[in-house]
Amino acid sequence: IVIREGGAARAAATATNAANIAGAPLNVGAEEVNQQQQGFKRDADEYMPIANITRILRRVLPTHAKIADDAKEAIQECVSEFISFITAEANRRCRRDYRRTVTPEDVLAAMASLGFGDYLESLTVFLNNHRTQQDPERGSRNQISQSVRRDGGIEVGFLHHHQPQGAPTVRPPPPPPLAASTMGYYVPLPPPVAATMEDEEEFGGLPKVTNEFGGGEEFDPFQ
Amino acid sequence: MRQPGAYSKLLSGGVSGKTGPHSLPLARIKKIMKKSSEDVKMISGEAPIVFSKACELFVEELTKRAWLITLQGKRRTMQKDDVASAVITTDIFDFLVNLVVEDRNNSTAAVAANKLG
Numbered sequence A: 001i002v003i004r005e006g007g008a009a010r011a012a013a014t015a016t017n018a019a020n021i022a023g024a025p026l027n028v029g030a031e032e033v034n035q036q037q038q039g040f041k042r043d044a045d046e047y048m049p050i051a052n053i054t055r056i057l058r059r060v061l062p063t064h065a066k067i068a069d070d071a072k073e074a075i076q077e078c079v080s081e082f083i084s085f086i087t088a089e090a091n092r093r094c095r096r097d098y099r100r101t102v103t104p105e106d107v108l109a110a111m112a113s114l115g116f117g118d119y120l121e122s123l124t125v126f127l128n129n130h131r132t133q134q135d136p137e138r139g140s141r142n143q144i145s146q147s148v149r150r151d152g153g154i155e156v157g158f159l160h161h162h163q164p165q166g167a168p169t170v171r172p173p174p175p176p177p178l179a180a181s182t183m184g185y186y187v188p189l190p191p192p193v194a195a196t197m198e199d200e201e202e203f204g205g206l207p208k209v210t211n212e213f214g215g216g217e218e219f220d221p222f223q
Numbered sequence B: 001m002r003q004p005g006a007y008s009k010l011l012s013g014g015v016s017g018k019t020g021p022h023s024l025p026l027a028r029i030k031k032i033m034k035k036s037s038e039d040v041k042m043i044s045g046e047a048p049i050v051f052s053k054a055c056e057l058f059v060e061e062l063t064k065r066a067w068l069i070t071l072q073g074k075r076r077t078m079q080k081d082d083v084a085s086a087v088i089t090t091d092i093f094d095f096l097v098n099l100v101v102e103d104r105n106n107s108t109a110a111v112a113a114n115k116l117g
Helices: A005-021 A030-040 A050-060 A069-096 A104-113 A117-134 B007-012 B026-036 B047-072 B080-088 B091-100 B108-116
Strands: A144-148 A154-158
Touching (some): A050 A069, A069 B080, A069 B091, A104 A117, B026 B047
16 A cells, blocks of 8 residues: 555654654754644645534534544545545546546546445435536536446446437447456446537646547536 | 636535535645546546545545444544544455554554454
8 A cells, every 4th residue: 555645744744743852953944844834734735624524524423522633634634545545546447448537437436346336326416416507408418327237236327318309419429348347337438528628737738639538528617 | 726606506505605616625636636646647627526525425434433433432532543443444444544553553443453454
């Protein structure tokens, strides 16, 4: 298991604290002071804000429950690790299928194959609602379906709605079937959307490909 | 980062506009996703949105399990060790074991991990 940067930063901060307690030289370098500050203020790039996490855990605990600060911090670290863990698997799927964009479907399929299948139902509903709200017309056509196969595996794919008569978009041929996937889960590739893709300029810097099986809407909320 | 637009009221209801329509900051989720491995290139805009919900579910599950352990110890304050024990006793949280158990010689969690591992 790879040791994450978060853990390393924490260990460094602890070491610095220990050194200070033991009466280390007074001229602490600026870098060490910085690390100490980062150790105390953990809303750094690598974690979810503690306030958000606290709000979530308060929702499931009784009102009288108390939570130690280091327990909250432990949960904070676990969340980041969870994101990394799932993303690494989702990215692996992309690479395997020669795709460059990690899609929500990849994330859902990764969760299913890593044991978090229980989350799929809520997430599917959540994502479908989001798509419908973002773009009522196209969103309601781009819905995720989730069904349990005969062999008990979970299948995450697209509901194929028929296009209305006279629609201007041309239906491209269906994509080739995927190679054998892990643990029997399979995510069929959706047909490429005719609309323009948002440029993910931050990432990659590769030339824009017009026939990308990017999956669903390329909606970028970060612009 | 885009400010929440008119649609955010539909999605969020009572959630404060500070973090946008989702309860976890999407840009930060995206950063963590990018860091997960060297070759993560492009991320669909919706992937962090899925994670914002998935992380909620994850926190809820981890918290509930940890709290059960707190209760077993007849305590009202959830400690870090309770979180560690929840991780150790849940199969799908195996990927977190090395994160929560720092010192295998001390702490209740380490003792439990040693017994199971």
